[in-house]
Amino acid sequence: MARNFDTPLYPYSRSPDQDKEEPPRHKVIIVGAGPVGLAAAIDLALHNVPVVVLDENDKVSFGSRAICFAKRSLEILDRLGCGDDAVDKGVEWKVGKVYFEKRLVYSFDLLPEAGHKRPAFINLQQYYLERFLVNRIRALQAQGSCIELRGRNRVTGVTDLGGHAMVSVVTPDGQYQVSADYVVACDGAASPVRRMLGLQFEGRYFEDNFLIADIKIDGDVQFPAERRFWFDPPFNPGQSALLHKQPDGLWRIDLQLGWDINKEYESRPENVVARIKAFLGADIQFELEWLSIYTFQCRRMQEFRHGRIFFAGDSAHQVSPFGARGANSGLQDVDNLIWKLSMVIQGEAPESLLETYNIERIYAADENILNSTRSTDFITPKSEISRLFRDAVLVLAEQYSFARPMINSGRLSLPTTYYDPLLAAFDTPLLPPVTRPGAPAIDAPLGKGWLIDRLGNGFQLLSINTNLPGSFCGGGITVACSELSTDDDPTGLLKDRYLGNSASAIYLVRPDQHIAARWTRFDADQVGKAIAIARGAGS
Amino acid sequence: MTHLNLVPNISEPDEFYAALLQVHEDCGKTESDAINARLILLLANHIGDMDVLREALAIAKTHCGRDM
Numbered sequence: 001m002a003r004n005f006d007t008p009l010y011p012y013s014r015s016p017d018q019d020k021e022e023p024p025r026h027k028v029i030i031v032g033a034g035p036v037g038l039a040a041a042i043d044l045a046l047h048n049v050p051v052v053v054l055d056e057n058d059k060v061s062f063g064s065r066a067i068c069f070a071k072r073s074l075e076i077l078d079r080l081g082c083g084d085d086a087v088d089k090g091v092e093w094k095v096g097k098v099y100f101e102k103r104l105v106y107s108f109d110l111l112p113e114a115g116h117k118r119p120a121f122i123n124l125q126q127y128y129l130e131r132f133l134v135n136r137i138r139a140l141q142a143q144g145s146c147i148e149l150r151g152r153n154r155v156t157g158v159t160d161l162g163g164h165a166m167v168s169v170v171t172p173d174g175q176y177q178v179s180a181d182y183v184v185a186c187d188g189a190a191s192p193v194r195r196m197l198g199l200q201f202e203g204r205y206f207e208d209n210f211l212i213a214d215i216k217i218d219g220d221v222q223f224p225a226e227r228r229f230w231f232d233p234p235f236n237p238g239q240s241a242l243l244h245k246q247p248d249g250l251w252r253i254d255l256q257l258g259w260d261i262n263k264e265y266e267s268r269p270e271n272v273v274a275r276i277k278a279f280l281g282a283d284i285q286f287e288l289e290w291l292s293i294y295t296f297q298c299r300r301m302q303e304f305r306h307g308r309i310f311f312a313g314d315s316a317h318q319v320s321p322f323g324a325r326g327a328n329s330g331l332q333d334v335d336n337l338i339w340k341l342s343m344v345i346q347g348e349a350p351e352s353l354l355e356t357y358n359i360e361r362i363y364a365a366d367e368n369i370l371n372s373t374r375s376t377d378f379i380t381p382k383s384e385i386s387r388l389f390r391d392a393v394l395v396l397a398e399q400y401s402f403a404r405p406m407i408n409s410g411r412l413s414l415p416t417t418y419y420d421p422l423l424a425a426f427d428t429p430l431l432p433p434v435t436r437p438g439a440p441a442i443d444a445p446l447g448k449g450w451l452i453d454r455l456g457n458g459f460q461l462l463s464i465n466t467n468l469p470g471s472f473c474g475g476g477i478t479v480a481c482s483e484l485s486t487d488d489d490p491t492g493l494l495k496d497r498y499l500g501n502s503a504s505a506i507y508l509v510r511p512d513q514h515i516a517a518r519w520t521r522f523d524a525d526q527v528g529k530a531i532a533i534a535r536g537a538g539s
Numbered sequence: 540m541t542h543l544n545l546v547p548n549i550s551e552p553d554e555f556y557a558a559l560l561q562v563h564e565d566c567g568k569t570e571s572d573a574i575n576a577r578l579i580l581l582l583a584n585h586i587g588d589m590d591v592l593r594e595a596l597a598i599a600k601t602h603c604g605r606d607m
Contacts, residue, residue, distance in 0.1 A: 405552035
């Protein structure tokens with residue numbers, strides 16, 4: 001069977017850079033063409049910053065890998081121009097079910113509130129997302145964007161020389177060097193760039209093994225499109241199991257194996273097949289498309305920025321897979337970093353703005369690590385007493401709702417609300433907490449379309465029930481303005497989420513669609529000050 | 540008569556659960572059992588109401604139809 005991840009998508013071709021005597025200078029070099037690196041390249045192109053992506057491979061990822069993409073990731077993909085591709089292909093789901101031993105103990109809805117363009121989650125194989133991102137890059141290239149994707153270009157050295165960074169590359173035609181204003185390492189958990197710089201990870205290593213497999217089931221099998229999680233099921237006693245639906249009739253199976261296992265024995269297809277039959281039923285016929293046995297860590301680098309070199313995604317931080325916080329947080333890293341990098345490169349913001357990437361995304365990584373560590377502690381209790389409490393919660397939860405919030409089979413990825421002490425003054429308790437400064441702008445239905453689609457890639461002022469000029473000059477830049485009104489609020493959710501009891505409101509939204517500041521009325525002086533702070537030029 | 544509250548009442552359930560496990564970290568079984576006993580007595584005193592305590596004792600005893 002010709003599989004999605006077998007075809008070269010960006011085959012090697014010789015670059016003129018390889019024949020230059022002096023290393024040519026680029027604005028940004030991205031190392032790694034996974035979802036994070038590709039998204040970063042698109043985002044740079046959308047900000048008119050030329051970018052070169054180097055990857056040692058020339059294909060999409062092998063196996064489904066990251067499969068759960070959260071609402072905020074879909075909104076980011078919308079901003080990048082491939083949200084529809086992902087949602088059209090993906091499997092939508094919002095119901096999660098938790099089983100203990102043989103019984104269903106709890107069922108929950110991930111996004112119980114209405115009024116969002118995008119669903120709580122879709123399942124989509126990482127190789128599809130990568131393909132959509134590459135397609136988007138091709139479309140941008142066709143429109144003249146300076147974005148280059150170089151396959152089979154393995155980075156062997158990265159050095160920060162102060163004024164620029166030097167990157168050494170090995171290709172099928174030999175070595176060459178390029179220099180860049182900035183390098184973004186999106187080269188995954190094993191990050192060669194991190195290793196080359198001698199940088200370490202800090203955090204916890206979990207002593208457990210998980211078998212992860214994609215299977216294609218023959219015939220019509222009616223498993224629901226839900227996230228189903230088993231604690232201590234009869235088919236995997238003492239361990240856990242997870243079942244997810246993917247596009248193309250593919251199912252993701254995740255079985256906890258325990259620590260003391262024989263990896264070679266467990267990876268033999270006949271043994272994997274036996275485990276899956278015990279799970280899904282002996283009469284089910286299926287084809288094994290991909291399998292992997294993995295352990296994981298919850299840890300991060302001490303700093304995500306090292307001079308001119310940035311780390312984003314798994315290269316900077318790793319989490320357990322429970323909660324889908326890996327690829328989703330990687331896309332949020334991109335969302336946070338690229339507008340800052342672009343403004344600095346284009347002289348629209350001071351270099352100090354870049355440090356806020358480090359601060360904000362470390363804060364987010366710690367939140368993700370805390371959540372995924374707690375989930376792991378619940379799923380794989382590390383002591384007898386821990387297991388006793390876990391089982392007591394599961395037993396009580398079937399009948400008594402009080403215990404359900406304590407069940408932790410993964411706290412599913414939500415965007416981080418940032419905190420900037422300098423901007424704290426630009427808030428008012430008269431407006432709803434959900435849209436406080438630092439929070440991502442929450443979607444709401446408008447008469448035609450969605451609020452989220454009104455937000456662009458740049459700083460923006462959003463007014464509700466009050467007038468704004470066509471654009472606003474202040475805080476050192478020009479900011480686009482957009483007027484909304486509760487006359488165009490068919491569900492009342494715009495009022496609930498952005499006004500509360502106030503008659504009007506002004507929101508300053510950052511290029512990553514996070515709210516920077518807000519007021520009940522327009523005040524040019526205040527708005528100018530907030531813009532200056534948000535772009536790193538305040539004091 | 541006051542009843543036992545059986546709907547969610549802890550605003551930060553993950554925070555609570557982590558703190559509960561933290562108390563038991565690096566404890567042997569005897570030590571953990573003793574911690575639990577003290578914890579039950581402390582919480583029972585805080586509740587005070589005998590009807591509520593009887594309800595809790597009864598639910599804990601029934602195993603909810605399962606063997607623990």
